[in-house]
Amino acid sequence: MPLLDAANLATKILLYGASLAAIGAALHGALGLHTNRRAYTWLAALVAATTLIRLLILNAQMGGSLGAALSLDQFGWTWAGGGRPALALFAGAVLLFAASIAKGRILPMLAAVSISAGFGLTGHTAGLEAPGLAPWVVAVHVLIAGFWLAAPVTLWPAPALTDRDVLARAESFSRVARFIVPLLFVSGVYLFWRINGDLTSALNSGYGRLLATKFLAALLILGLGALNMTRVTHQLATDAVSGRANLRATLRVDAVLFVLILGIIAAATTISGPVE
Template sequence: MSAGIWDIAILVSKWLSYMAMLAIPGAVFVAWLCRQVPTGGPELGKGLISHYLLPATVLGILASSLFFLFQVGAVNQRGLGGMFDPVISQILAQTTLGDGLRWRLSGFFLALIAAGLWYIARSWPSAATATKKVPWILSAQVLTILAAGALLCMAVSFAVLGHVSELGIVSRLMLVLHISAVCLWIGALIPLHVVCRSGARDKSEMDRHAVHMLMVLFGQAAWIVLGVLLVSGLYLAWRLSGGLSGLLTSSYGQWLLLKLLLVVALLGLSARHRFFLVPELVLSGARYLRRSIGFQIALAASVLLITAALTTLAGPPG
């Protein structure tokens, strides 16, 4: 297996792990927002956790494990069997690659515990005999804490891997903030796209009002998240590219500029949602909003692919 094929395998596994890392906090975030909608909100978020948390967790564990095995195979260069070389695996496990894998898998296993508790909590009332009271460990607060811990672990995994690990503590803290903001914002898009089905024009007015309130709450929270994302992202772009000249002249900087342009397009669509599509939702339904969110999802997937390529096939200048 040639080095080029290993690079592609590493790229795909990294991209899949990114998708899983987005889905976990995104689903929990939207489900939490649904609980804040007084009428119809809990019904909107009813299936988000069960449909996204467990599948994303399993995908993340598999993709992250394959990412490490592909790295072993790329070093070994002895075909598929080389992925399981115990000596090289032990050596890589003691590097920053191993540190990143441990943090990332810790995050996914916290999410797996949260998913398990969610399924137990969902079946608890029917299984209870003497009492209907749900134990505190099955409460929504515990689920939120576990999801927040999972998000933190996954964000820290980026800070100990790749190019940013060579920079100072400020840059690594900025990356943790940046990844957390990306997971909350981009990760919420697919759950919101699904929820918008309930706001279709042929649905009841109560459903459309619930979706409208959810989108208003998301918009209010998103601007805070986007502020963190932009400040941290611009700081990291400047540090990694080596300034304006690096952004314009190096291949890494030019790919980074393409990524920034796609992010600007995502921000433009978010502004369109906030000021035009969401206010019209109750009257015209969520069809146009859902279509626009679908376009956002496609752009976000492209941004993640470029990010995976930047950290796999390219490097900062110098």
């Protein structure tokens, strides 16, 4: 069982990372923040592969061991619980692959929405007695998180980019982020309340403390984002060398914090859970 638990945690991290990266790449591409359509192909393959692996791990959990991953005996139960979110993720992967072939903004946006919807169809909110809007809020939360997570890649001031290109990307990202990132925090607080109810008792649990740590990490990223929107963006316009250096520094910290948050989310949904 420890091996199965480790596989469960690892595959969740992989699925979350691949899905959020795909969402971010799709949204950033639709907004013109990058033109690397080849990335869509690789990310679509990653989303499809990690979704399939997650189904196999769920099947193994139903069977009680990793050896039961390919067993058809309990797959009906596995599909009953994980089929709909898997279909949404597979559909998103197909749409993203199509976006790598056909030009336009609609396909990548649809891909991002479909992948986000997959997370709204599963998890703790799906298990609520009266979920109401919670699954929809999860989908929006994941959609915005994906947009935010892609920043260290899209905004990275690569030597091949001109100073004007780096500044244009930073400004375009900031124009969108200043409106939707606050919604990420509002939706996160709402979901924490819907799942846990009592804030005080939730913080006395491992699950609550994990989510509190995630919230603090997200606040740090928000602070770095505010720094980028004010000081760093101004530096990119007036002192490109310093601006590039500071942008690289903040994006490195962002990337580390994003990895930390992915691990926390996976742990919160695997080795812990909300207060009953």
